[in-house]
Amino acid sequence: MSQYPYEYYVDIVTKQYFHGVDNFEIGRVLDCFHKDAVLQVMTSNTLHDGIDAINMMFTGLFETNSRIWHGNFIHTVDIKRQSICSQFSVEVTSRDEGLLRYENCNRFYLEEGKYKKVYVYMSGENLLK
Amino acid sequence: MQYQSNLNEQQLIDLAVNQYFGNVDKKDLEAVLNCFHDNAMLTVQTAFTQHEGKQNIGRMFKDFFDSYDVIVHRDFTYTVDETNGRIVASFIAELKDSEGNMSYLHNTNFWRIRDNKFQEVYVYMSGENPLV
Numbered sequence: 001m002s003q004y005p006y007e008y009y010v011d012i013v014t015k016q017y018f019h020g021v022d023n024f025e026i027g028r029v030l031d032c033f034h035k036d037a038v039l040q041v042m043t044s045n046t047l048h049d050g051i052d053a054i055n056m057m058f059t060g061l062f063e064t065n066s067r068i069w070h071g072n073f074i075h076t077v078d079i080k081r082q083s084i085c086s087q088f089s090v091e092v093t094s095r096d097e098g099l100l101r102y103e104n105c106n107r108f109y110l111e112e113g114k115y116k117k118v119y120v121y122m123s124g125e126n127l128l129k
Numbered sequence: 130m131q132y133q134s135n136l137n138e139q140q141l142i143d144l145a146v147n148q149y150f151g152n153v154d155k156k157d158l159e160a161v162l163n164c165f166h167d168n169a170m171l172t173v174q175t176a177f178t179q180h181e182g183k184q185n186i187g188r189m190f191k192d193f194f195d196s197y198d199v200i201v202h203r204d205f206t207y208t209v210d211e212t213n214g215r216i217v218a219s220f221i222a223e224l225k226d227s228e229g230n231m232s233y234l235h236n237t238n239f240w241r242i243r244d245n246k247f248q249e250v251y252v253y254m255s256g257e258n259p260l261v
Contacts, residue, residue: 042237087239107208122175
């Protein structure tokens with residue numbers, strides 16, 4: 001098992017994943033996931049199984065919103081268990097509903113430096129459909 | 130806020146799972162409250178519900194204990210950040226009310242520890258909030 005340092009986990013979540021989401025860079029976002037990764041929104045019991053399903057979900061998210069921002073991060077990092085859990089604020093400007101704000105958390109479980117499982121909790125209506 | 134904790138990995142897990150949830154499931158209010166600082170804050174983030182101070186947290190737990198005959202927390206998965214005094218656990222909460230109705234929640238808690246007790250607790254729930 002490869003051992004990645006503490007900052008690797010913080011960087012993949014903030015500098016690669018959420019930076020990619022906030023800048024509508026689908027390639028940068030998908031690079032974080034294994035091909036057989038799953039992303040599950042626990043607060044709406046929505047499952048995206050595999051990189052193609054995750055890609056489709058993010059494509060829809062990018063088409064629906066003109067602005068996406070993630071910030072105010074607080075991370076809990078466990079190198080031994082290859083996981084990082086992050087709390088953060090989200091602001092989204094929806095093309096239909098205007099500005100939406102959420103206080104969410106994600107649990108990321110990695111293997112060999114990439115996401116294998118991601119669990120999302122949202123404080124409002126599910127955006128990741 | 131960054132707090133200083135003196136607990137190691139196993140002590141963080143013991144605090145969150147055995148001392149806290151173990152005693153929630155036993156409805157031992159005093160033992161549960163002993164996990165919190167007097168000025169601790171418990172927030173159910175998915176419902177924007179906040180309980181500030183041990184007294185208010187105690188009131189919330191008393192109502193919670195009165196609302197359910199059986200409370201079980203199980204199937205924990207931990208993420209432990211010993212350096213920063215933080216622990217996260219996902220788990221199943223199994224609740225049975227007085228009429229025998231069962232509720233199952235797939236929740237995640239974030240705990241921030243100052244010294245050896247909870248200073249901040251954040252709860253993210255997969256369903257309706259029973260911690261009111």
